[in-house]
Amino acid sequence: MSKPRPRKTGPHDHSACIDRAVNTALEICAARGLNLTPVRKRVLEIVWRAHEPIGAYEILAELAKERDKAAPPTVYRALEFLMGAGLVHRIDTLNAFLGCDAPGHAHVAQFLVCRNCHRVAELDDPTLNRVLAEKSRSMGFRIEPSALEIKGLCNDCAAHGSPAA
Ligand SMILES: [Zn+2]
Numbered sequence: 001m002s003k004p005r006p007r008k009t010g011p012h013d014h015s016a017c018i019d020r021a022v023n024t025a026l027e028i029c030a031a032r033g034l035n036l037t038p039v040r041k042r043v044l045e046i047v048w049r050a051h052e053p054i055g056a057y058e059i060l061a062e063l064a065k066e067r068d069k070a071a072p073p074t075v076y077r078a079l080e081f082l083m084g085a086g087l088v089h090r091i092d093t094l095n096a097f098l099g100c101d102a103p104g105h106a107h108v109a110q111f112l113v114c115r116n117c118h119r120v121a122e123l124d125d126p127t128l129n130r131v132l133a134e135k136s137r138s139m140g141f142r143i144e145p146s147a148l149e150i151k152g153l154c155n156d157c158a159a160h161g162s163p164a165a
Pocket residue numbers: 008012013014015017018051
């Protein structure tokens with residue numbers, strides 16, 4: 001079980017983050033009998049290019065630089081696989097994809113989405129989902145397990161006086 005680590009946003013050796021993500025993915029896939037094909041692995045690396053979500057067409061553009069036959073279905077199929085394996089999350093608000101910080105355990109994450117710079121922090125607190133599910137049930141509403149996306153401002157943007165909503 002990998003423990004969630006604090007998300008790094010300042011300058012750091014990001015290649016270490018990519019290595020860690022890829023190695024974790026290889027371990028998880030091996031343990032579950034999943035096949036991390038070269039194109040799936042490459043898409044994972046592209047998603048991890050930074051600690052920010054990336055859109056499918058940006059991924060496609062990266063992949064097209066390296067492969068002749070990079071087409072949207074290639075990217076979507078790879079993303080489906082990576083999401084199914086819990087390695088990548090989809091951020092609906094941004095229509096973009098983010099590498100999971102802690103893919104070792106099943107979780108329904110919460111995302112703090114900066115509405116200014118679109119940086120996303122992953123919060124992984126099951127109690128939040130539980131409270132939400134209980135309150136909803138008391139109102140006769142059954143929520144479906146989906147990630148919670150909370151919009152706001154990150155520290156950097158708040159400090160630099162981003163335009164008000
Ligand atoms: Zn990094």
